[in-house]
Amino acid sequence: xxxxxxxxxxxxxxxxxxxxxxxxxxxxxxxxxxxxxxxxxxxxxxxxxxxxxxxxxxxxxxxxxxxxxxxxxxxxxxxxxxxxxxxxxxxxxxxxxxxxxxxxxxxxxxxxxxxxxxxxxxxxxxxxxxxxxxxxxxxxxxxxxxxxxxxxxxxxxxxxxxxxxxxxxxxxxxxxxxxxxxxxxxxxxxxxxxxxxxxxxxxxxxxxxxxxxxxxxxxxxxxxxxxxxxxxxxxxxxxxxxxxxxxxxxxxxxxxxxxxxxxxxxxxxxxxxxxxxxxxxxxxxxxxxxxxxxxxxxxxxxxxxxxxxxxxxxxxxxxxxxxxxxxxxxxxxxxxxxxxxxxxxxxxxxxxxxxxxxxxxxxxxxxxxxxxxxxxxxxxxxxxxxxxxxxxxxxxxxxxxxxxxxxxxxxxxxxxxxxxxxxxxxxxxxxxxxxxxxxxxxxxxxxxxxx
Amino acid sequence: xxxxxxxxxxxxxxxxxxxxxxxxxxxxxxxxxxxxxxxxxxxxxxxxxxxxxxxxxxxxxxxxxxxxxxxxxxxxxxxxxxxxxxxxxxxxxxxxxxxxxxxxxxxxxxxxxxxxxxxxxxxxxxxxxxxxxxxxxxxxxxxxxxxxxxxxxxxxxxxxxxxxxxxxxxxxxxxxxxxxxxxxxxxxxxxxxxxxxxxxxxxxxxxxxxxxxxxxxxxxxxxxxxxxxxxxxxxxxxxxxxxxxxxxxxxxxxxxxxxxxxxxxxxxxxxxxxxxxxxxxxxxxxxxxxxxxxxxxxxxxxxxxxxxxxxxxxxxxxxxxxxxxxxxxxxxxxxxxxxxxxxxxxxxxxxxxxxxxxxxxxxxxxxxxxxxxxxxxxxxxxxxxxxxxxxxxxxxxxxxxxxxxxxxxxxxxxxxxxxxxxxxxxxxxxxxxxxxxxxxxxxxxxxxxxx
Numbered sequence: 009x010x011x012x013x014x015x016x017x018x019x020x021x022x023x024x025x026x027x028x029x030x031x032x033x034x035x036x037x038x039x040x041x042x043x044x045x046x047x048x049x050x051x052x053x054x055x056x057x058x059x060x061x062x063x064x065x066x067x068x069x070x071x072x073x074x075x076x077x078x079x080x081x082x083x084x085x086x087x088x089x090x091x092x093x094x095x096x097x098x099x100x101x102x103x104x105x106x107x108x109x110x111x112x113x114x115x116x117x118x119x120x121x122x123x124x125x126x127x128x129x130x131x132x133x134x135x136x137x138x139x140x141x142x143x144x145x146x147x148x149x150x151x152x153x154x155x156x157x158x159x160x161x162x163x164x165x166x167x168x169x170x171x172x173x174x175x176x177x178x179x180x181x182x183x184x185x186x187x188x189x190x191x192x193x194x195x196x197x198x199x200x201x202x203x204x205x206x207x208x209x210x211x212x213x214x215x216x217x218x219x220x221x222x223x224x225x226x227x228x229x230x231x232x233x234x235x236x237x238x239x240x241x242x243x244x245x246x247x248x249x250x251x252x253x254x255x256x257x258x259x260x261x262x263x264x265x266x267x268x269x270x271x272x273x274x275x276x277x278x279x280x281x282x283x284x285x286x287x288x289x290x291x292x293x294x295x296x297x298x299x300x301x302x303x304x305x306x307x308x309x310x311x312x313x314x315x316x317x318x319x320x321x322x323x324x325x326x327x328x329x330x331x332x333x334x335x336x337x338x339x340x341x342x343x344x345x346x347x348x349x350x351x352x353x354x355x356x357x358x359x360x361x362x363x364x365x366x367x368x369x370x371x372x373x374x375x376x377x378x379x380x381x382x383x384x385x386x387x388x389x390x391x392x393x394x395x396x397x398x399x400x401x402x403x404x405x406x407x408x409x410x411x412x413x414x415x416x417x418x419x420x421x422x423x424x425x426x427x428x429x430x431x432x433x434x435x436x437x438x439x440x441x442x443x444x445x446x447x448x449x450x451x452x453x454x455x456x457x458x459x
Numbered sequence: 460x461x462x463x464x465x466x467x468x469x470x471x472x473x474x475x476x477x478x479x480x481x482x483x484x485x486x487x488x489x490x491x492x493x494x495x496x497x498x499x500x501x502x503x504x505x506x507x508x509x510x511x512x513x514x515x516x517x518x519x520x521x522x523x524x525x526x527x528x529x530x531x532x533x534x535x536x537x538x539x540x541x542x543x544x545x546x547x548x549x550x551x552x553x554x555x556x557x558x559x560x561x562x563x564x565x566x567x568x569x570x571x572x573x574x575x576x577x578x579x580x581x582x583x584x585x586x587x588x589x590x591x592x593x594x595x596x597x598x599x600x601x602x603x604x605x606x607x608x609x610x611x612x613x614x615x616x617x618x619x620x621x622x623x624x625x626x627x628x629x630x631x632x633x634x635x636x637x638x639x640x641x642x643x644x645x646x647x648x649x650x651x652x653x654x655x656x657x658x659x660x661x662x663x664x665x666x667x668x669x670x671x672x673x674x675x676x677x678x679x680x681x682x683x684x685x686x687x688x689x690x691x692x693x694x695x696x697x698x699x700x701x702x703x704x705x706x707x708x709x710x711x712x713x714x715x716x717x718x719x720x721x722x723x724x725x726x727x728x729x730x731x732x733x734x735x736x737x738x739x740x741x742x743x744x745x746x747x748x749x750x751x752x753x754x755x756x757x758x759x760x761x762x763x764x765x766x767x768x769x770x771x772x773x774x775x776x777x778x779x780x781x782x783x784x785x786x787x788x789x790x791x792x793x794x795x796x797x798x799x800x801x802x803x804x805x806x807x808x809x810x811x812x813x814x815x816x817x818x819x820x821x822x823x824x825x826x827x828x829x830x831x832x833x834x835x836x837x838x839x840x841x842x843x844x845x846x847x848x849x850x851x852x853x854x855x856x857x858x859x860x861x862x863x864x865x866x867x868x869x870x871x872x873x874x875x876x877x878x879x880x881x882x883x884x885x886x887x888x889x890x891x892x893x894x895x896x897x898x899x900x901x902x903x904x905x906x907x908x909x910x
Contacts (some may be wrong), residue, residue, distance in 0.1 A: 054508060056506075056507070056508050057508075057845045057846045058842065059842070059843060059845075059846045061846075097762070097772070098762070098763055098768065098772065101761060101762035101763050102763045104761075105760070105761040105762070105763055105832070105836060106832060106835065106836075108835070108836060108839030108840070108842075108843075125843070127839060127842050127843070150772075154771065154772070154775075157778055157801060157802075158778050158779065160802070161728055161778040161779075161799060161802075164727040164728045165727070165728070167727060168725045168726065168727055170621060226846075269725070270724060270725070271620075271621045271725070272616050272620045272621065273613065273616035273617060273620065273621050275621070303557060304553070304557075304562075305541070305550070305553045306550070306553050306554045306557045311550070314606075314610055315549070315550055315606065316606060317606055317609075318605070318606030318607065318608065318609025318610045318613070319609070319613070320610070320613050321610055321611075321613045321614040321617050322617075341613070341616070341617050341621075342613065343612075343613065343616060372558075373554065373557065373558045376558050376559065376560060377557045377558060377560055379560065380559060380560015380561070380578075380579055380582075381557075381560045381561060381562060382560075383509050383510065383511050383579070384511050384560070384561065384562055384577040384578065384579070385562070386509070387509075387511070387577075387847050387848040387849055388846050388847040388848075389846055390846075
């Protein structure tokens with residue numbers, strides 16, 4: 009296909025919105041599988057396509073990277089498939105390609121994750137490659153040098169990317185010296201300083217079974233999965249202890265940051281403090297946000313900013329809970345001359361939401377959307393496996409899919425009014441504007457951004 | 460705080476995944492098709508994994524059919540299709556879908572425009588009613604047209620004007636195609652977008668949107684009999700209309716290669732891209748299309764591919780290199796090749812190295828082993844294509860919209876499997892002719908020195 013133009017951008021938010029949107033998910037049967045060595049995985053068996061997807065995550069992500077060694081998790085994630093066991097990088101990659109396996113690793117602030125996808129017929133090889141990558145990564149010098157070079161190139165690009173700049177300034181403004189304020193990918197300087205010893209120590213310190221959750225979906229039985237789990241995860245260290253990251257309240261107090269970049273359209277992030285995933289009001293806020301700014305084309309903000317005034321291609325908001333903090337954030341992009349107008353409308357709607365909550369129709373529509381749409385987004389084995397991992401990371405319980413719609417349906421207008429008062433605070437709403445906006449005055453100095 | 464986005468490997472995977480979009484193995488998606496008396500072609504792809512269904516309507520018209528001086532019109536109409544019919548108020552279409560737990564969207568390319576919704580299987584009738592309504596009854600007023608025009612211009616700023624790489628890509632298309640409308644961006648030139656009117660959009664709608672110029676695809680938890688009954692009820696009553704046959708300008712003989720340089724303060728590391736005119740599945744020397752897909756994989760289908768191994772791993776000249784063949788077009792295809800040099804390597808050196816690789820390819824040809832490995836990768840990618848409820852609808856919709864048959868999609872794996880080394884060599888000789896190319900350099904502008 010030639011370059012497609014989608015009607016609306018995929019996620020506009022730099023900061024990921026809570027993973028699941030959700031529904032009557034009776035169609036999905038989750039099985040708890042425990043191997044001989046005690047490795048637990050959640051399995052959804054589906055033999056309709058000869059594919060198996062495995063997703064897993066260790067709690068603890070880039071926030072655990074030591075000060076001065078920012079980018080460590082990210083570099084490890086880039087290197088685990090660059091050679092393992094007696095296979096160097098090229099030999100390892102050749103085996104992946106010739107068996108049509110997809111294998112990748114990723115780090116976020118709160119977790120280190122992996123993803124494997126294979127055809128049923130290459131199942132044994134695929135699991136063995138994953139075993140090698142996790143248990144016997146080589147971290148050969150040429151591979152380290154290569155991936156560092158790639159990371160530096162990525163950082164150079166990111167340093168001029170307005171969305172990335174806005175996201176970094178938001179993180180620094182909200183979290184300062186806390187690990188959440190530091191760049192997960194590191195800086196050119198910190199990446200350069202990372203040594204092979206840092207890398208080889210990482211798996212022993214981080215890949216422990218008490219921090220591990222696993223989701224498997226596809227053409228495999230529990231009986232066949234058990235020995236695979238033992239081979240891949242069974243020999244990892246039993247315990248790495250709790251993740252030592254302090255809780256932090258975001259220091260967002262209604263500041264306005266302006267970062268001068270010569271672009272025709274300003275990119276704007278806005279945020280205030282949010283709600284923890286474990287907060288009893290979480291679902292109320294989740295439903296409220298759906299109507300307010302989370303609902304794509306149908307949200308109140310989209311109506312005011314895009315549909316009525318043509319101020320932006322998209323505007324969206326989302327709850328962004330982390331393990332040790334939480335934001336309520338959003339983004340918009342408007343031509344420089346009219347940024348002030350977009351910001352005024354968002355502020356006004358923020359105040360309106362606090363004062364008046366939602367209308368009856370907005371609440372009803374948000375609830376039926378959220379309960380009805382869950383399955384429509386889980387359209388592949390990989391996505392389902394990710395969902396299984398997300399449910400486990402948030403400790404929502406193996407029966408979560410049976411209960412989830414009940415949480416949403418229980419939300420009342422009184423709940424929304426109360427949580428709007430509790431959560432939504434225009435005085436705390438902080439704006440980060442990257443571009444050359446007219447009619448927007450900075451109230452806070454731009455933090456120093458290291459490349 | 461940003462999700463970690465890893466540069467190289469992600470790009471490689473994307474390249475491989477894109478191949479899947481065109482595809483499938485023997486009876487890959489196993490679609491059923493029938494035609495309505497008014498000329499609407501209907502395709503049903505059964506997939507009973509989840510109680511979910513996707514409807515797509517593809518119109519065989521795209522940006523390359525925009526009238527002269529009205530670039531962006533096909534895409535503008537796509538937006539306006541959400542702004543009301545006699546029965547449905549502006550914005551209501553998406554609200555009704557969302558209220559019913561569904562997601563909807565649309566996209567425009569040079570060759571087609573498509574609209575789609577994913578809903579619980581029991582809401583299929585609702586979305587068929589809605590989609591058939593706007594096939595015949597679009598009703599838009601100037602007060603929705605004016606802000607929507609601002610929206611598409613903001614969309615252009617987001618996608619293109621704010622991004623130097625996108626701007627260069629746009630200029631390269633305008634340079635690669637001397638005459639054919641693929642030279643004009645799908646989103647449009649801003650000065651022409653600003654003049655688009657309600658009358659322009661309605662005129663375009665009347666000339667191109669008709670059942671006999673469209674394809675209806677329903678995939679998911681549904682049977683062909685159900686779709687037949689619903690299509691008869693909602694789409695069959697829409698009368699056939701004369702539509703303008705697509706007759707686009709052809710390229711003249713190219714006699715000089717072109718070179719472009721885009722200098723930007725927002726670029727820190729240079730990048731090279733070269734695009735060659737190429738045959739597509741449907742136009743030009745089409746017998747080369749499948750061999751070119753194999754060639755693309757040999758050159759850049761993973762870490763052990765020719766370009767990566769030589770330029771990234773062995774010679775350590777590049778951070779990344781890629782080749783990308785686009786065969787899914789009504790008219791010409793393109794074959795792109797490029798990369799990003801390491802910091803200490805001049806862009807021209809990388810270009811010379813790529814040219815040496817092309818010369819070596821043309822002189823020595825590919826090996827039987829390379830072809831066998833690439834074919835294996837490609838055919839396996841077709842196995843993965845069914846691991847997604849939407850992939851089949853996308854692949855078949857694209858194919859039918861550009862004049863291919865369902866049979867061509869279903870036999871893609873056999874067609875790939877039949878490619879010989881001699882055919883790959885012949886395809887390479889067909890495409891790598893420098894006079895049919897444009898080479899673009901994205902380079903940093905000198906920075907103002909700070910005193």
